[in-house]
Amino acid sequence: MSDVPVMLSIAGSDPSGGAGIQADLKTATALGAYGAAVVTALTVQNTRGVTGIQSVPPDFVADQIRSVLDDLDVGAVKIGMLGTADVVVAVSVALADADVPIVLDPVMVATSGDRLVPSDAVDAIRTMLVPLATVVTPNVPEAAVLVGADPAKDVDGLAEAAYALREVGAAAALVKGGHLGGDLSVDVLADADGVRSFEAARVSTPNTHGTGCTLSSAIATGLALGLPLREAVADAKAYLTGALLSGAEHSVGHGNGPVDHLWRMHQ
Ligand SMILES: Nc1ncnc2c1ncn2[C@@H]1O[C@H](COP(=O)(O)OP(=O)(O)OP(=O)(O)O)[C@@H](O)[C@H]1O
Numbered sequence: 001m002s003d004v005p006v007m008l009s010i011a012g013s014d015p016s017g018g019a020g021i022q023a024d025l026k027t028a029t030a031l032g033a034y035g036a037a038v039v040t041a042l043t044v045q046n047t048r049g050v051t052g053i054q055s056v057p058p059d060f061v062a063d064q065i066r067s068v069l070d071d072l073d074v075g076a077v078k079i080g081m082l083g084t085a086d087v088v089v090a091v092s093v094a095l096a097d098a099d100v101p102i103v104l105d106p107v108m109v110a111t112s113g114d115r116l117v118p119s120d121a122v123d124a125i126r127t128m129l130v131p132l133a134t135v136v137t138p139n140v141p142e143a144a145v146l147v148g149a150d151p152a153k154d155v156d157g158l159a160e161a162a163y164a165l166r167e168v169g170a171a172a173a174l175v176k177g178g179h180l181g182g183d184l185s186v187d188v189l190a191d192a193d194g195v196r197s198f199e200a201a202r203v204s205t206p207n208t209h210g211t212g213c214t215l216s217s218a219i220a221t222g223l224a225l226g227l228p229l230r231e232a233v234a235d236a237k238a239y240l241t242g243a244l245l246s247g248a249e250h251s252v253g254h255g256n257g258p259v260d261h262l263w264r265m266h267q
């Protein structure tokens, strides 16, 4: 009997199914891992936006994490929306001694533009979680907030922000360029070996709900499967690009629809 690789997502719920833990579990499943999930917050959300947030008590989030880590052989953790500063603290304490790769998606704002965490939570993410991360995966505005600089305007700016995040204490940083526009969608990784960029043709589609969640959980799944970080990022980017291309052909909801997590099954 062989062990199943386990990816644990610690994130918020998106009841419309395209982002948050729902995206993470679909991604882990699609990529061949077992997906486990600790819920940190409930959102009232659909493809048009977020209209409510109910956070889970911090101790209850920590208890969920300990319960899963005590029992399952977790190969990698993905952290997404945390909701409040107290939940950030609880998650950092619960994970402090866990010997497992951590992918930190410092979720601050949804695709719809709705804010998902208050500003004191951002400070806690910077000081308590970034130093625990194997890789942190901010978009352009999130990277700017975390390093206290102007938002990147081009690929060189992505690299500068990625370097700066290593100074803040992340072992590696992947700054995502989805917000930069252009024919290519470029993300830049800074790790101990230097800088590498990951490019994909930009997909012309409104259906981008959940891209950030999907990329970070795909990276965590790759790490849980035993891939080195750069390979996990390359595979995750290819998986996300396929999901965007297939999602552009399918319609779910009436706003920014989701990517198609199960695109390989639909081919
Ligand atoms: N239209 C697109 N075509 C191809 N790749 C894209 C597109 N939009 C975003 N991406 C990719 O999706 C990932 C997430 O990028 P983005 O910078 O948008 O992060 P995010 O803001 O966290 O996500 P979201 O926009 O879902 O909130 C990155 O790998 C980015 O390059």
Ligand SMILES: Cc1ncc(COP(=O)(O)O)c(N)n1
Pocket (backbone or CB within 6 Å): 011, 012, 013, 014, 019, 020, 021, 043, 045, 080, 081, 107, 109, 110, 111, 208, 209, 210, 211, 212, 213, 214
């Ligand atoms: C519960 C939850 N978590 C995260 C996001 C960000 O989603 P995106 O990947 O579109 O930035 C979201 N909209 N909802």
